[in-house]
Amino acid sequence: MLNGAIGERINDNCNMHNESFIMNCDPFNEMLYCIEHDEDVELSILIDQCRDLDSILCSFDKVMSPKKFGEPQVVFNTALSSKFSFRVYEILLAMIFTTEEISKYPELLPNVTLGYEIYDSCTTVAGALEGAMRLLTGQRMTIPNYHCQTISSPVAVIGESYSVTSIPMARLLGLYRFPQISYAATVMGLSDKRQFPSFLRTIPSDLFQAIAIAHLVLYFGWTWVGVMSDSSDYGLQGSHKVKEELVKAGACIAFFETISGLYSEIRIQHISKIIQTSSVNVIVIYATEVNLYPVMEVIAMNNVTGKVWIASDGWAQFYLFSKTYFWRTLEGTLGFLVRKGDIPGFRQYIYNLSPFNNPDDIFLKHFWEIVFDCNLQVLNNIFKTNENLTKESKLCAGDETLEGNSLDFFKLTDLRNTYNVYNAMYSIAHALHDMISCRHGEGPFHNGTCTAIHDFQPWQLIDL
Template identity: 40%
Template sequence: MVYATMEINNMPDLLPNVTLGFKIYDACYNEVRSLMGTMWILSGKKDFVPNFICHGKFMPSAIVGDMPSKTSMPIAQILGLYRYPQISYGSVLPFLSDKIQFPSFLRTVFNDNNAVFAFAQLMMYFNWTWVGVITTDNDLGRSGSQLLIKEIEKNGGCIAFLETLPTYSSMESVFRIVDVVKKSRATAIVVYSTMENLIPLMEEASFHNITDKVWVGRGSLSISSDFLKKDILKTLNGSLGIAIQSGKIPGFKEFLYNIHPSKFLDDIFMKTFWENAFGCIWPAEETNNYTSTSTKPSDAGTPQCTGKERLDSIDPSLYDVYNFRFTYKTHTAVFALAHALHQMSSCVPGHGPFKNGSCADIYNHQPWQLLHYVKKVKFNNTAGETIFFDENGDAPMYLDILNWQLFPNRSTQYVHIGSYDASAPIGHELQIDQSRILWNGGQIHAPLSVCSAPCPKGQRRATRQGQKICCFDCLPCSKWEIQNPADNSECLKCPEDKWPDTLKEVCVPKLIQFLSYEEFLGASLAGISLILCLLTVSVLCLFIIKRKTPIVKANNRELSYLLLISLILCFLCSLVFIGRPTMTTCMLRQVVFGVIFSVCLSVILAKTITVIMVFSATNPDSRIRKLVGFRIPRYIVPFCTMIQIILCTVWLASSPPFAELNMAAEIGTIVIECNEGSKVLFSCILCYMGLLAFISLLVAFLARKLPDTFNEAKFITFSMLVFASVWVTFIPAYLSTKGKHMVAVEVFAILSSSSGLLVCIFFPKCYIIIIQPQMNSKRYITGRSSNKRGL
């Protein structure tokens, strides 16, 4: 305050030609003393007379102080009656913001209720959900702790215990609280208490060697050097503190290092400070042109003060000239009053804020007139910070987050690790630099303070019955669910097109699966299909080249050519099943398959009936002989095929196949497959093919004993047995597979059944044509035929 007054008096642009003075009273942390000082200020003399002012020429314009809330309250109640301006630099009690009870009270510090939000966010930042709270049994402790508990629980935390320190010294309460702290699983303990009540508790905690807790304190706990004198350093090591913002006061460090008893002859505390700081005694005689009387009892072992001791040699933890907190707020309060007085002195008559535009006289004004200017003051202080008061007389809240660190040489240091700015955007108020924090035991990671350990990935919380929500068991999420990032007490079901990752943290897109040409299975089936197609083409070419040979003629060349062409198409139609299913390919798949196989089976049926009719015609009594002239086999193929075409047309017109995404076929996979549309019509198409195959097998079986040379019936019978075996086997194999393998099974069945027809019907003839050409003669065929008939 002295330095700020000297600065203002030396400023040419702030209160020019006006010299500020001051009077200092010490309330000694005592309400009665604070009231006495207030009465002296108001009356001007120690013998207080209510409503009488006994000042000489000037009366103090305002009061700066006090620091403790308990002493500021009675002062504010008295000064409020007269609207006498009061600016405190340390009183944070929330009730002081009530402008009805304290209309003239302002402060350069924050409302302590707002600090609760900083505490709550600090707990949330370090994920401390199981928190102990120790408070003092006074207005500040009761209101602050209840609001703190509400905020912690609002953020998802829980209170492990709430213990209250009595305002009077009670070691019984201290013992009980220390026992609770020792037994609790809570590692983080918020101390919402005044310093004088807290020292016995810290001493007892140190006696019990409680070093596994993180103490989070407020106010004096964060910056007080009183704890350095106690044997509690190991207990508080690594603790966190929320302190009033520190600020820069240019030139103040040099001012503090230059103070000397010779410069402040009237300061009653200067000699006492000097003796305690340097451990010396002032001599009784006159020294250095000033008279000094010792304030300490004479001790032969104590040296005398010389006046040449250097203040910069004192430990900064005892004489801190670097971190100004309450000092900075005091400096700001004095400048706020100076700026208010400056605005008052700059008032232009006729444009003033009072009745009829009048102004106040800076040398003779009423207290309420200065209060008007103080409430509206707004300026940048010497540190560049904008200073103003809100409607409750509170300054903007900006807090420093500190970490108390103990070093091996027993020295300590408060390290600035972050800040809390209430004016910052929501969610960005708290800023922490974790790299600067040193926890107890030298740990670099924040300790856990939870009732139950966090659930592993992919599990949810299940609250234990009768306990707080922070105490829970962990249950795994189901296979289709992930842990809810917003609320880990429940799991979230993934959308149909997604599934949980391995840790069940996020839903990832499912793999798209279909039988493609790029993979080995699809490429292999396509390659086999093309090879068999080329093989069938080769057989067809061979039959065309050898079309005039007896064995080709004897097996109905036209039907053989048609059967080979249909087999070529059978092999090629399997290619439609490979690749990404679309609306077009889904419609073509089963239709092409059904029509081509119907042609193939119809040709086989026609060939079988031709063999029967040929050999039956040789019997004069056969009724079939009369039908030979009608050339019935020629009509079998188009008739049987037309029935299948009609069925397919009705199917496509009424309920055609379409591509769809099968989410449930395989875990983590979306299978693109063809939905057959009408199951009934699709079944009709398959049943019709089965009917043709059964009739062909039956007719071929009945014709199996006809003469061998001209008889294809045995080969057809065997081929149809292979065909039936493949498709009978196909049904359970198809139903037991999923995804793309279902399509692969169907393609394999198409290739196998078609290959069976090709091998069983045409390979014996190819063998004769290529390997045994001597058997491919009319004489041989006729001779064998006669022998058979003779038998």
């Protein structure tokens, strides 16, 4: 998913005056992308562009990008997945939009401009840890307790998206008290400051969702309930809290089943049979969409109907469950979602995107060709033709516009985790603002001292 970190500028290497990087999950390539972007303080971001239900594989195509102001060209790689993730791209654009927006308000960060580095975790623990180590080390070769940053020193990380990857990252970054702000990791255990001293988030802990689910069940007077979860920390911690609250209120648990993390046909059939034969009509499921899907597919195939399903946010809005195949089974489902918010100006920012005006965006061309089903020939054929285009695809005219397009590629009226990203970025900006505004004698450090914006350690952001 997307991860980021902020750091102060040290010098101007990479054959550019200032830059931001987009890196991906290829273990053999270090730098993929340089965008010219003036910065005093740098924000680094990790993305999981390769992640999808269908086990998307990353493909890396070497391309050339002309640099501005007549400078020599730079070789970089693009990470284009076989199935483009609009959700991930929306979050990436929100991060860039917020960085640019913050830089427009000098009263927030006077004489300081944010920059960013973007890494791809591919939604794997190894990828997330490698990205975190690169941020800490400042080098392609990751060496614990060693730091040699030739550009900017990151001072905060935005991410990771999922709890399963955020937890190992938080353990690593916590050793250095390196600030980490997740916009989507909800596992209750991450609130333990003894284990994760530098982990923060802009999304509520599952503690609140679990209690809310229990209160919903009790509100309707349902006292005979089944509970299911997956075997992740998200599922186990959340479902056990729901069970605890229900039992405390006098409800009875008909069954408590756990979906195996590894696909097991025997286990799936066992769970399906329990649901079929049980007299319970209300079932709480605390699981992620990927783990639940094969189980729910079998349940639907067995024509299970007449149940009230209570969905956690891990699967409540999963698009595959809206297929007609699941209608009879999932009719009457009640789900919980992360609250949504508004990002002023973001909609127009999206509408103004164009590969002709934004040639540095390596994902925009792929996105553009999918949306308009055309072949984009820009920058002297720098980019390869998208092989996923239909035979009827035509050349892009260049005057296409995203505004008014009927394709629901972004949910601009339903910004949830994207809104959390927006808040995460601003939380860092306000922490830096507090550092700039600190008055000696009234500061948070020893004897009321302050620290300088161009000479501070990442952990000092947490103590502000």
